[in-house]
Amino acid sequence: MTEKTLPLLQVSPKAPEPLGPPARSLRVALVNMPWARVDAPSIQCGLLASIVRNAGHHCTVHYLNVELAAVVGPKTYNGIADAGGERLHQFGEWLFSYAAFGELRPDSEYHAEFPDVEEIWRDVTGEGIDTISTLRRETLPRWLAEWADAVDWSGYDIIGFSSTFLQNTASLALGRILKDKFPEVALLYGGANFDGEMGAEYLRKLPWIDHVVTGEGDHALPALLHRLAAGEPLTGVPGVWTRGATGPATESTRTQDLDTLPVPDYTEYFAAIERHGAQAVVGDEPVKLLVEFARGCWWGQKHHCTFCGLNALGMGFRPKTGERAMHELEQMLRAHPVTHVEAVDNILDMKHLSTLCASLAEKHWDVSTFYEVKANLTREQLAVLAAAGINRIQPGIESLSTHVLNLMRKGSTKLINVRLLKWARYHDIKPEWNILSGFPGETDADYAEQAALVPLLYHLRPPDCGGILWLERFSPYFTDETFGITNVRPRACYRFVYPETLDHSKIAYYFDYEAPGIASQPARKSLYAAVGEWRRKWREEVPPSLTYRRLPTSLTITDRRLDTESTTTYTGWQADVYEACGDTARAAKRLHQDILDQGHNLTLDDVTAFLDDCCANGMMLTEDDKYLALAIPENRHW
Ligand code: SF4
Known part of the structure; x- marks a missing residue:
């Protein structure tokens, strides 16, 4: 394999020494910014809050995403947060980029480049694009300024932003304002948007950032706080980049035994929902609990799917024990009695079928649970999921062509995928899945075969969407040049969202590219037309x-x-x-x-x-x- 940019750092080989009590208790704020989902708390902030408190500090989580949803309403908020094609246009990020960086390009240029955004906006609000400019240039900057005043941020020693998906420019914008007002308060950024070289580049170029955690924060954050509390030099904390200090020699230490982690604390989220009323924030969506019972991917650590950019450098699979997972879930449901749970795990631990799922089945709770699973689950295993209340799954089907599945190293086949869809329907489990295309080596025949297959599968749940694959940082297609993917460059949207002073090739997560040997557009379109008819049939009163x-x-x-x-x-x-x-x-x-x-x-x-x-x-x-x-x-x- 010819690697382009990875690994950036050596992985820290050993578990860190336990930290003693801090020299003094720091006051820490964690902020969950828009456009993070509002129908569930942030598992990153919830977990880090517990870790920080266990390390002897004070910690408060501010759910400003919930606050914004309460202002603009759930329909508008979710319309932006869940806008289709966000990997192309980064609409949510672009909205906050004016507050973060000022004028980059005229709004009209953005709309000319991404005409779909106008349609999305009209669908959500019924209004024209002039109101987008008002939101971007007036409403959101004013809202940020109000929140900079509404909280006594000067009472904190350090303010941390956990930034994942479309949270980046909102986090950067508020940080910039806070640094202007409270220069003595340290600002820390972390989360998936700061993994690898992305975090180092933001720190280098954006003067309001004091510290960046790249990778998992379980050990890096308390280690950083410990040094700050003691007034010790900040050089050399694994995974922590600090302004003015030498960069870390190693990646942040990954937690190997997830049972040692505390239970996430979602107190502030549920307080915010209670304060505003769930309807005002999430609309008709149920509020959900997020749980984490495993990190990494047991499939990906052996056969990394070629398009998958998940987990950055941490693909090694690390599950919690079933006993611990069950105990944690029960504790959370007792604290926050909701009826919907979502596991953030990339893939179900197969051992959890006989442990966690078996225990759940015995409980007879009316809890509806979502899990990402491997498509190879059998009829019996799906029955176990159903009995455990796992009635929504993301099985990573991705294609109905064995040839294409082999190209993406999915470890599945056409028949395995159809078997999953079939027994999921029998057990009333909703599979959420996509059909992807654009894999080097695929042929028109792969798509003709799938299009011909579709009418035979009308009785099975159709894909939610489909489209050409996107090139993600950290994926094998990105890191391994032997796949022949060339002309890799940051997607056009980054020009509209981030200033040129940032090296876009270092901060982008999605890239444009040329791929050799992919199926023709007509061939791919014929499949998606067939899928469109399949989806139409499932909108009828009685599905096929x-x-x-x-x-x-x-x-x-x-x-x-x-x-x-x-x-x-x-x-x-x-x-x-x-x-x-x-x-x-x-x-x-x-x-x-x-x-x-x-x-x-x-x-x-x-x-x-x-x-x-x-x-x-x-x-x-x-x-x-x-x-x-x-x-x-x-x-x-x-
Ligand atoms: S796509 Fe899913 S199964 Fe494949 S490596 Fe990524 S997380 Fe694992």
Whole structure:
């Protein structure tokens, strides 16, 4: 592998010595700025608040994202925070960039470059782009100035901004104002937007930043506070960059045993929601608890998906024990009794199926939980999730072409992905997924095959969206030149959001690029048109279905995938074979052996001819001599 920019620092090899009590207790503020989601507390701030307090300091979390949502209303706030295509236009970041950096380019140039933004705004507010300029140039700067006055920031020794996704310019803007008003208060920045060389570049160029934590803050933040409290030199704290001091020799120390972390404290978030009333902040959305039961990715540490920029340099998988996860969840739900929980983990720890999930199933709580999972989950494993209340998953399906999945090193296949969608529907689990395209080495045939497949899958939940892959910092496509991706440059939006004094190649997270050997636009468009029809069908009052009923000697499939209803009945050994391909894809040879074992006198050709006939009739899928039945049992209790 030819690496472009990574690793920036050596990973700190050993766990740090435990810190003793601080020389004095510092007063620490953590700030969660817009456009962080408002329907849940910040897990970063909640966890760091607990860590800082355990280290002997005072800590307060300010949820200014909640405050802004209460001012502009949840519809406008979420319309900006969740605006489609944010990786292209960075609308939310651009809105606060005027307050952070002043005039960079005329608003008209931004709108000419990103005409979709006007449409997004009109959908959300019903207003024209002149009101965007008012928000950007008047409302948001005034709101920041008011918050600079509303809190006694001078009462803090250090103010920390945790900046992830679209929180960066709001965090930088408030920091700039606070530094002007309270130059003696130290400003600290961290979070995913400050990982790797991004954090060092911000510190170098933006004079109001005093410290930057790159990587995990669990150890870096208390170590920094300890030195500040003692008045000791700040050079050499792993992962901490300090103005005027030599940069750190090592990455921040990662917590290896997550059970040693404290439980996140969400007190200030729920107080803010209570103060404003949930409806005024989140609208009709339920308030959710965020939990973290693992870091890193057990798949990615062995086969890093080529497009994945998650986890920066920390892909190593580190789960909490199931016992600890359960204890933590119960403690949080007792403190904040909500009915919706989201795990921020990149991937479900498979051990949690028999520990955490089993315990949850025994509890009989009416809690609806979201998890990111691997698409390889079986029917039985999905049943375990359903019993545990995990009824929303993000399985990382990404494609229905095995060739494309191989190109992205997903470790999945067309049949595995369809199996997941099928049993998720059976167990009433909502899979949230996308179809991506634009992988070097893919062909038009990959997309023609997927487009042809789509009508057979109308009874399964369609993808939420799709599009060409985006190039992320830290992903193998970004770091490994052997993939042939060239002309890598920061996306155009950065010119409108950040001043030229910042080196955009060092702060950008998303990049434009040229990729060799990708499918033609017409081929990709034909797939997305087919997906559009699939999604349309799921907006109908009753979504399409394909179910079967079993009797001792027959199996009858009712097909309501299209506008007309039809039935197909298989009898005798054919019913047995069809059902045997239900849980998972089976090879013809194995099925034939099963049939022989049952005393039938059939050849392999007889069985294969039947299986191929099922495929030709749209009742099964096949690949690599394996067959997967598409119909779902009508009986919900099997
Ligand atoms: S895309 Fe998901 S499964 Fe793949 S490496 Fe990233 S986190 Fe892991």
